[in-house]
Amino acid sequence: MSRIKTTSSIRLTINSNLNNVFLVGLTVEAICSYAPFKEVTAYQIGTSVVEAVNNAIKHAYGNQPGHQVEVDILLNPEGVRFEISDTGRPMRLQGSHKLEYDPEDLENLPEGGMGLFIINQVMDHVEYKSFGDRNLLTMGKYYDCDPQVDLCEGD
Amino acid sequence: MQLKEDKIGGILVLKPLDKRFDAHSAVDFKARMADFVSSGHTVIILDLSEVDFIDSSGLGAIVSALKTIGRNGDLVLCGIKETVMSLFRLTRMDRVFRIFTDQGEATAALSS
Numbered sequence: 175m176s177r178i179k180t181t182s183s184i185r186l187t188i189n190s191n192l193n194n195v196f197l198v199g200l201t202v203e204a205i206c207s208y209a210p211f212k213e214v215t216a217y218q219i220g221t222s223v224v225e226a227v228n229n230a231i232k233h234a235y236g237n238q239p240g241h242q243v244e245v246d247i248l249l250n251p252e253g254v255r256f257e258i259s260d261t262g263r264p265m266r267l268q269g270s271h272k273l274e275y276d277p278e279d280l281e282n283l284p285e286g287g288m289g290l291f292i293i294n295q296v297m298d299h300v301e302y303k304s305f306g307d308r309n310l311l312t313m314g315k316y317y318d319c320d321p322q323v324d325l326c327e328g329d
Numbered sequence: 330m331q332l333k334e335d336k337i338g339g340i341l342v343l344k345p346l347d348k349r350f351d352a353h354s355a356v357d358f359k360a361r362m363a364d365f366v367s368s369g370h371t372v373i374i375l376d377l378s379e380v381d382f383i384d385s386s387g388l389g390a391i392v393s394a395l396k397t398i399g400r401n402g403d404l405v406l407c408g409i410k411e412t413v414m415s416l417f418r419l420t421r422m423d424r425v426f427r428i429f430t431d432q433g434e435a436t437a438a439l440s441s
Contacts, residue, residue: 192353199349199382217382217412218419224384228352242353277424280400288385288420295419 178209181250183244190231190241190260198245199224202256209249212317212326219254219315225289226311234262234309239308253298253316264304330354332361337436344376344432350387358387362394371402374435378408388422395426403427407435 204218299314319326342373
């Protein structure tokens, strides 16, 4: 387990093609595995960032390649923060963080709309803003292991 | 998506060989599952033991397959890793699907 005493950052930029999203996912999972997160938390953070990037490609850019999605990752002594930005169509997020369904009701099981729910369940802080021609989703997660010790309870 | 196919009696066992089951692979998976069902395979075990990562699109594709099979067949899951399982729990999909440890357990349950 590392001890993170200063803020470090990296920017990932991908073309708006779903083929490329795994590169972001793998990078985020590796960084979060290095940071003081439990294994399941690191995995779920990776999933949340993948969901956010998928949303930018699918909804902001309408699945059209040739646009950029930027992911800034900031690792600081308290936690990790992600800033996912695009220049596509702003998203309507109202009510999107709910996932209510009856597991027995086969015909009405959800096939979509789970991404924002996952993000809101996993992350401690989620904020979406549109300004000028840019949309910015900021997500933060505090460490769930003690940064000062080498072993994480629950791993 | 690469899928390994096996038949055990009347049961079709499908094992995705890709490590990541994501929005990119979900579209192909949905189409392949629809083909399997339309060709008469309505009792299916989906072995996810090779899958390290699944996102909401992957989950949605598995739900879509379950709906395509409907109430006259069965789709059960097995071999799910703990990290992947955490996403099933988070979205309550662990209450939608019958989930078994491995192919042997799933086959026994479907054969009984």
